[in-house]
Amino acid sequence: MDETAIRVLLIEDNPKDVRLMEELLADAEGIHADLESTHCLSAALERLRQGRTDLVLLDLGLPDCQGIDTFNRLHAEAPNVPVIILTGLQDEKLAVRAIQLGAQDYLKKAESDSPSLARAMRYAIERHNLLARVRELEALRRMEQRHREMNSLERLATPGSGAGTTPSAGPEPLSSAAPELFEKLVGQYESLLDLVIEEKIHKGADNVSEQLRAMAEKIGRQEAGPRDVVHVHSSVLKRKVRGATEAKAQACIEEARLMVLELMGYLATFYRDHAVVITAAPADGAPEAEGASETEKGELL
Secondary structure: OOOOOEEEEEEOOOHHHHHHHHHHHHHOOOOOEEEEEEOOHHHHHHHHHOOOOOEEEEEOEEOOEEOHHHHHHHHHHOOOOOEEEEEOHHHHHHHHHHHHHOOOEEEEHHHOOHHHHHHHHHHHHHHHHHHHHHHHHHHHHHHHHHHHHHHHHHHHHOOOOOOOOOHHHOOOOHHHHOHHHHHHHHHHHHHHHHHHHHHHHHOOOOOHHHHHHHHHHHHHHOOOOHHHHHHHHHHHHHHHHOOOOHHHHHHHHHHHHHHHHHHHHHHHHHHHHOOOOOOOOOOOOOOOOOOOOOOOOOOOO
């Protein structure tokens, strides 16, 4: 096999059409192809699993699969291989649908010639490579954005970093002041994040908001603040994105971003509800509220 040739897999069950493609490729100028053919989808999928295929020419009507499902199954198995649909006169609508789903082009068998086939193959490979590069750049952009977000969270969660905290929270973070509670909160927050993502996929009915409210109460009773919430949040995100696929990591970040805002809101509400707000100075000689802490004097998040 010539390593510089385009390695083409033809999936076609009609022997006449197989011979037609062989003849068109043999006469095509400016393109050198090594053609391999198979008559059914199952054999084609097995061949694609072996790799070393640059392009697929696909007939949608095969003995073991028919219509748009033929393309869907092939594309799911080999999403990184460009596909040109070969159609009869009655299959053009299906071919257009396949392009909408990810095929690169289609050719009508009855109207094909060597120049049109060669041109379609070159353009299909070029477009596919361009789209792959665009996807790589987009994935890199999201990864850099994720790293910036994680670094920002780390700074916010680090004591003395300038992150907003309540004076009542004190200089010691919750992770060291109450490490067992902190680890329980991290585990609970991670479970809730899994539930949120599962709900989004399967539309479950778990009441995540009520559980976030309960978490806020636990945090508030320790007189912890936003820095500690961010610390819980960032600890969970580091676990979830480590080794995750790009799609899973992005889903975790997006859903956790909403969760932490909701948790912050419940914590602010907790401090409001448990504060003793001093609206006027006490009368001369009257003592301040006995035992009032800074939080009880109305210091909020």
